[in-house]
Amino acid sequence: MxxxxxxxxxxxxxxxxxxxxxxxxxxxxxxxxxxxxxxxxxxxxxxxxxxxxxxxxxxxxxxxxxxxxxxxxxxxxxxxxxxxxxxxxxxxxxxxxxxxxxxxxxxxxxxxxxxxxxxxxxxxxxxxxxxxxxxxxxxxxxxxxxxxxxxxxxxxxxxxxxxxxxxxxxxxxxxxxxxxxxxxxxxxxxxxxxxxxxxxxxxxxxxxxxxxxxxxxxxxxxxxxxxxxxxxASALPKAPRREENGPVVEVHTPNVRTIDQLAEFLKVPHERLAKSVVYRHNGSPVLIMMVGNDQLNESKLLSALGGGEASPMNAEDLKGLTGADGGSIGPVDLRGFRIIADKRLEGANGLISGANRNDYHLTNIDMQRDVTLEGYYDLRTVVAGEACTKCSSALKxxxxxxxxxxxxxxxxxxxxxxxxxxxxxxxxxxxxxxxxxxxxxxxxxxxxEQGHDANGIVWDKALAPYPVHVIAVNMNSKEVVLAANQVYNSLTGAGIEALFDDRASVSPGFKFKDADLLGMPFQVIVGEKGLKNGQFEIKRRKSGERMMIAKEELVATVEGLLRE
RNA sequence: CGGGGUGUAGCUCAGCCUGGUUAGAGCGCUUGCUUUGGGAGCAAGAAGUCGUAGGUUCGAAUCCUAUCACCCCGACCA
The missing domain is CATH 3.30.930.10 (Bira Bifunctional Protein; Domain 2)
Known part of the structure; x- marks a missing residue:
């Protein structure tokens, strides 16, 4: 072309x-x-x-x-x-x-x-x-x-x-x-x-x-x-099950809204806190229990629920159904909700969660004794640095x-x-x-995305629109025009698709910039410099490497480069 | 769908806040001359209903309202 x-x-x-x-x-x-x-x-x-x-x-x-x-x-x-x-x-x-x-x-x-x-x-x-x-x-x-x-x-x-x-x-x-x-x-x-x-x-x-x-x-x-x-998935320890298993006790937790505040207020580790997240699934309320600050993963949630549509419940709905606000919801004695829990909570006890009453939480919750659960599922979002389930090294x-x-x-x-x-x-x-x-x-x-540099695209030859870009440096030089046309014709004749920059009104610099921008794998540069010695120049776009090739070896050399 | 932003010459943008000559720049384009190995120089020229519709005003690219389009963040992405 x-x-x-x-x-x-x-x-x-x-x-x-x-x-x-x-x-x-x-x-x-x-x-x-x-x-x-x-x-x-x-x-x-x-x-x-x-x-x-x-x-x-x-x-x-x-x-x-x-x-x-x-x-x-x-x-x-x-x-x-x-x-x-x-x-x-x-x-x-x-x-x-x-x-x-x-x-x-x-x-x-x-x-x-x-x-x-x-x-x-x-x-x-x-x-x-x-x-x-x-x-x-x-x-x-x-x-x-x-x-x-x-x-x-x-x-x-x-x-x-x-x-x-x-x-x-x-x-x-x-x-x-x-x-x-x-x-x-x-x-x-x-x-x-x-x-x-x-x-x-x-x-x-x-x-x-x-x-x-x-x-x-x-x-x-x-x-x-x-x-x-x-x-x-990642390998994180489960919330523990302890020997002592006292009755559920309500504690006053004024102005505690977040898991971090709760951990700070009660001086307990995050693993003992069961966060309650509330969703509507196909219209019905679902309470999801997570460990501490574990992030609920909506894709996992949806497959656990068996498809359909799920979205977080809005604040008014939540208050209406539970009588409490977001930070004080919990699974114990909660009516009208499906309840599911993350696997990390499986069998745990001594947990702390919301009391469904603002500013109160329950302690000593036993998942087996106190929660009517539909099942445990993997519901949490993996965080970078957690251990691989297969080999225990850190996940990226x-x-x-x-x-x-x-x-x-x-x-x-x-x-x-x-x-x-x-x-x-x-x-x-x-x-x-x-x-x-x-x-x-x-x-x-x-x-x-994988093939570019500051000057433009760097095509792999498999996808390059043309494998070779022929540049006639100076169209005012009869020798250059003649030689460049010969190069173009011989490449085309050998079945190699080439883009031939034969523009007469464009400066050499402009052609070089365009060639780098377009990013064909190889540029064949036909200029007075090389012609003096009977040579053409081949530039490899990816590395910038240049080689001077005798005129008669051009086609064979290009064929070789394209076969690499 | 929520939040934010942009719309002015073929392209990329300035001008708008604080209304007031004939609306600008760079690039590109046309013509001529020069130049020719890394996005050339000089000269002349063509090119815009300022997204659209209303409104305010003596006067609107500029202020107000509506509307359309596009972009960004979020939600969404079987």
Whole structure:
């Protein structure tokens, strides 16, 4: 591609509110422009990088036996009502003029097509995938292309006759994902993740560590344990059970509102304090007991409660139901609440909690004797520095960008949409599904987050829009023009895609700056300096390393560099 | 959805608090000349209903009200 004919609108300045490097560089290098909140136009150079990412993912999906589909973005609303996902908050964008919705993912459509034609265990397993635009009603798009209302996703779905089959399809996807991201040159790690409201029995996320990531993960450098904070666990001692077990006693605790104040006032360690957190779950009140200042994790809470919606109870409701304010709530003799407790409280006694009466607390609470409990669950949020459950070394907590997510879905959608097959015994059974996604924009954005310097993008050759950037330093020199054209033609002739900066009206400095900004892996610089000795210069973008190459060895040398 | 902010030339922004000539800068763009190995120089030029609609005022980019869009923090993120 000749730069003089190309649409590559590079910019020196960009708006101040583009804060993360990938967002800034995608704008500056002319890869994309924002149309409206969360919706981006991909310009030729940006789309070329995305196509490279898509092709890598496509090859890896084909390698595990995936079959590519193209499913419609427009779906009948009824399909989504059937699975109960029409009303998930902030999820679906819809068409005003028809009873159609814009698909945010495609489990429903896949289940529909499977229900038409999958009849026997002999038709299974299947892996179906597509690379397509998705739409979601994001309340607040942000971070450039990392979270948009419209984005391209590789989504795939496995259909199996058995749970063992699902495990196999899932493992195949994990392998395909590892291969894809590795080939894209991205440093990533895999974490255990919450299945959330997708339902299902297991899931993992493919993560890129980044301060701009929206996910938080716990990592163990020693043994490799890695989990999304939504499910991460650590090894903390339980609240103790003591020999003496006196009766519950009410104590006056004037103006004590927080756990810290209570510990100070009663001169007891935090492990003896049972904090009560109050939520509404699907409308009903739930009291959650936590040790001391342990932070309740809402994802864990939701899975403990079996899904649905949960939110903290507001102050008036709380007062009305318990007769007390936030700091004085407790589990003893509390009517009308479901009560659950964090595992650290299992079997403990001698605990102190609110008396459901302002300015009073109860002591000597015994979880076994005094609390009507529904169960113990892991409900606390892991804090950095706590011990790994596997190897006891200190856990690290980091932010991360989610590149991909794989789910063992199970039968939720096949049951809702009646996707069944006859097994070897002739019994009808629901098809067992898996669902797997990769964000294409995120691949590109993460590649830039991990591949840039002060001068611009540093593409890995796997995703670079062009592997080589040819620069004709001075278009007023006939020799340079002639030689640069020859270089461009011979590279192109050898099947190497090159961007050729043949602009006549642009100074050499401008071309060099643009080349570094655009970040192609290798720059071939054709200037009078080198031509004097019959040489071209090759600059490796990543290291800045320069080498002078004899004219006739140029193509072979570039081919060698690209094979590295 | 709660809190905060921004909207002025193609782009990035100043001007607004404290109303008053013909609304500015840098970059980009056009033309000419010069320059040509790290975002060139000189000269001339084109380019803005100051987001939109009302209001206050002799007079509004500037003050007030409404509205739309966008951004940031939070909530949310199957």
């Amino acid at each position: 000749r730069f003089s004919k190309a649409f590559i609108p590079t910019q020196k300045e960009i708006r101040a509110d583009a804060t993360i490097p990938s967002h800034q560089l995608m704008l500056r290098a002319g890869l994309m422009r924002q149309l409206t909140a969360g919706v981006y136009v991909y310009l030729p150079l940006g789309y070329k990088a995305m196509l490279k990412a898509m092709e890598i993912v496509r090859q890896e999906m084909n390698a595990i036996g995936g079959q590519e589909f193209h499913l419609p973005a427009l779906n009948p609303e009824s399909l989504w009502i059937q699975t109960g996902r029409r009303d998930i908050p902030n999820f679906i964008l819809s068409i005003k003029e028809r009873d159609l919705v814009l698909a945010p993912t495609h489990e429903e459509v896949i289940a529909w097509i499977a229900s038409l034609h999958i009849q026997s265990y002999k038709d299974l397993p299947q892996i179906w995938y597509q690379i397509q635009t998705k739409f979601r009603n994001e309340p607040r798009p942000r971070s450039g292309v990392l979270r948009g209302r419209q984005f391209i996703m590789k989504d795939s779905y496995s259909l199996d006759a058995s749970w063992e089959g699902l495990d196999k399809s899932y493992d195949l996807h994990a392998e395909a994902y590892r291969n894809s991201f590795t080939r894209c040159g991205i440093k990533f790690f895999v974490v255990g993740a919450s299945s959330g409201a997708m339902g299902g029995t297991g899931s993992q996320e493919f993560m890129v560590e980044s301060p701009f990531g929206e996910d938080t993960v716990a990592l163990c450098d020693q043994c490799g344990y890695a989990a999304n904070l939504e499910i991460a 907590v980091s932010n991360a960008i989610e590149l991909g997510h794989i789910f063992k879905l199970g039968t939720k959608y096949s049951e809702a949409l009646n996707v069944s097959f006859l097994d070897e015994g002739g019994t009808a059974k629901p098809v067992i599904m898996g669902s797997y996604g990769i964000g294409i924009e995120r691949i590109v954005a993460c590649a830039i």
